[in-house]
Each structure stands twice: as structure tokens, then as C-alpha cells.
Amino acid sequence: MTPFTLTQLRYFAAVAEADSMTAAARELMITQSALSTAMSQLEKALGVQLFMRQGTRALRLTAAGAQFVRDLTVFLEHADSLYEAAQGLAKSPVGVLSVGVFGPLASVRLPLILDELERRYPGLEVTIHESDLADQQDALRSGRCEIALTYGLGLARGFTAQALQRIPPHVIVSREHRLARRPERPVHLRALEDDPLILLDLPHSREYYESLFRLVGVTPNVRHRLVGYETVRSFVARGHGYALLNQRLQHDLTYTGDSVVPIQIADELPPIELMLVRPSDVRPTRRALAFEEVCRTLYGET
Structure with missing residues (x-):
């Protein structure tokens, strides 16, 4: 038999989430002394220190406590699933x-x-x-x-x-861009080599888009690096450059009220x-x- 209870584990998860014995007790609707006693009993049963006390209220998880939280999250989820099955909620x-x-x-x-x-x-x-x-x-x-x-x-x-x-990549340009006159005609990236590029500069996304240019032997003329998807679209719509994107919206409007023109890419490029x-x-x-x-x-x- 384990020397701790499911209730103690749930109490610990609440304290770890709140970083405070007082806040957790309030959330659990029990007294702080009862919660403190439960945590002391749990630490004794496990044989490890789960918290570092900082002052009278604040708590910080120890390395062992942080690992226990990660393992406990899965355990409590399985406990909930077991309860659901027992109640006919599978x-x-x-x-x-x-x-x-x-x-x-x-x-x-x-x-x-x-x-x-x-x-x-x-x-x-x-x-x-x-x-x-x-x-x-x-x-x-x-x-x-x-x-x-x-x-x-x-x-x-x-x-x-x-x-x-x-989802294959595509190009977007402004309505005033030269390619917007024939949006139904796929474009090779080399045709945009000298145009300013508005790059969606997010981890992994950035590397993916840069790899597309390398595949066709093009060095892009990066004008702006932006982390917002809609920001990129707005910059393009206002004529600041073109962009490569994958996710296509149901409409071409941007936050500025202007529109972008999506164009297929003629080069064979890997999708996302x-x-x-x-x-x-x-x-x-x-x-x-x-x-x-x-x-x-x-x-x-x-």
C-alpha cells in the first residue's frame, strides 16, 4: 500500500500550480494548516523535499518537486479517466x-x-x-x-x-504588384529574387522558408522579419514586399483593410x-x- 493518498496528491498539484500555500488552500477551500500538514506528510512519505519555503507565503519547487509535478500530471489524468469509466462516461x-x-x-x-x-x-x-x-x-x-x-x-x-x-507554400503580393495582374499564373521564386521579402520570422518556420529559396538557388532580399502572421499579410497588402506563407485564409483582406493576392508557386517545393x-x-x-x-x-x- 502506498504511504500517501490521492487527496494529498491533488493538494500537492494545487500548491505547485499556485506557488503559494495560502492561495492553494483558498482554491481547495480547506484551512492552510490542514494543507500544510498534508504536504508535510506527503514529503515524509516520499522521502524527498518537494518545496523550498521562501518567506512566510511563497514557495518554490525543488528539482525533485518539479519532476514529481510532471509525473503526477499524467497520473491524475489517468485517475480521472478511471473515474469516468466507472461512472459510465467512457x-x-x-x-x-x-x-x-x-x-x-x-x-x-x-x-x-x-x-x-x-x-x-x-x-x-x-x-x-x-x-x-x-x-x-x-x-x-x-x-x-x-x-x-x-x-x-x-x-x-x-x-x-x-x-x-x-499544405503547399504560396506567394502573396499586394494588389498593385506587377504579378497581381495575372494571379492565376503560377510564379517561379526566381521571378521575385529582387523584390523585398517580408519573412515570417518564427522558429522552424523561418528555417523552412529559407530552405525553399535554397532549393531553387535564390537568395531572397529580406526587407522585414516579423513574427505575426497577420502583420506579414498587412505589410504585403500595403506594398512593402511579398511573402511566402502556407496557411490560406477564406478571404484576402488584412487588418489594414487592404487586400493581398495569393499566387501559386510554379517550383516544386515541399509542403508543410x-x-x-x-x-x-x-x-x-x-x-x-x-x-x-x-x-x-x-x-x-x-
Whole structure:
């Protein structure tokens, strides 16, 4: 028999989240003395120090405590799944699902996914972690997210990835650009070599776009490096340059009220894969599997 209880573990998770015994006690609606006693008993049972006390209120996790939080997150998720199954809820997942999403995908894909999730699984609550591609992997490793909707660029080992779509790159120019007169005609990147480039300068995205130019032997004339997808589109619409992007919107308007003109690329260039990614060493919860099911329904090509 383990020398600690599930309640103590949940108390520890709350304290680790709040970095404060007082705040956690308030959240759990128990007295601070009862919570402090539970944490002392848990540390004694484990034989390790989980917290460094800083003053009278603040706490900081030790290295052992931080590792225990990562392991505990998965354990508590499995405990919740076990409870759901015992209550006959196996086909209707409930609880909180933390989803990571690559920033440029969030506004285009996520609202439709959440609409369908709410329709199918009304007891499922979703929290969103929106960031760049590199941070998505860190969030999955640390347990901040269970699953991520992202691109497969720079994907490290230790992840299970499921491809949904292959999205080819395209060029966007302003309506006043010379190529906008024949938008139906695909363009070779060499035809834009002397034009100023507005580069989407995000980790892994940047390397991908730069690799496309290398493949066709072109050195781009980079004018601006921007981290916002809509910022790039707005700069292009105002005539500051052209851009390479993958994700295409349902309209050509930008935040400035101007429009961009999308043009296909004549060169044979590798597409980006839209993927569902999760840690390979963690069994997915029913919540994560429900999210995968909805994404496959909406965006799966196979």
C-alpha cells in the first residue's frame, strides 16, 4: 500500500500550480494548516523535499518537486479517466483538456474545432496554449499541454505525430504588384529574387522558408522579419514586399483593410504537414482522443 493518498496528491498539484500555500488552500477551500500538514506528510512519505519555503507565503519547487509535478500530471489524468469509466462516461469525456496550437493556425482552425467539440462532448472544457512551433514541443514535454495542433517542422524525438493535411507554400503580393495582374499564373521564386521579402520570422518556420529559396538557388532580399502572421499579410497588402506563407485564409483582406493576392508557386517545393502531436511516452486520455477524432473529421485528408 502506498504511504500517501490521492487527496494529498491533488493538494500537492494545487500548491505547485499556485506557488503559494495560502492561495492553494483558498482554491481547495480547506484551512492552510490542514494543507500544510498534508504536504508535510506527503514529503515524509516520499522521502524527498518537494518545496523550498521562501518567506512566510511563497514557495518554490525543488528539482525533485518539479519532476514529481510532471509525473503526477499524467497520473491524475489517468485517475480521472478511471473515474469516468466507472461512472459510465467512457464515451463522453469530461474535464479539462489543455491544447497547444501554433499561432498562425489558431484563428483559422481552432474555432471550428471547438464548435464541434462542444457539440459532441458538452462536458469537455478546453484551455488553449498558443505559441510558436518550438514552444509547442516544450509545452508538451512539460505537461502544460496534452496535445498540440501544429506543423511538423523541427519535430524532435519523443513525440507521436499524426498528419492531417499537406499544405503547399504560396506567394502573396499586394494588389498593385506587377504579378497581381495575372494571379492565376503560377510564379517561379526566381521571378521575385529582387523584390523585398517580408519573412515570417518564427522558429522552424523561418528555417523552412529559407530552405525553399535554397532549393531553387535564390537568395531572397529580406526587407522585414516579423513574427505575426497577420502583420506579414498587412505589410504585403500595403506594398512593402511579398511573402511566402502556407496557411490560406477564406478571404484576402488584412487588418489594414487592404487586400493581398495569393499566387501559386510554379517550383516544386515541399509542403508543410498539419499535425496532431503528443508525447509518445504518455498514454492519451479520452479527452485527447476526442480532440483527435474531431480534428480528423474536420481536416483529415485520408
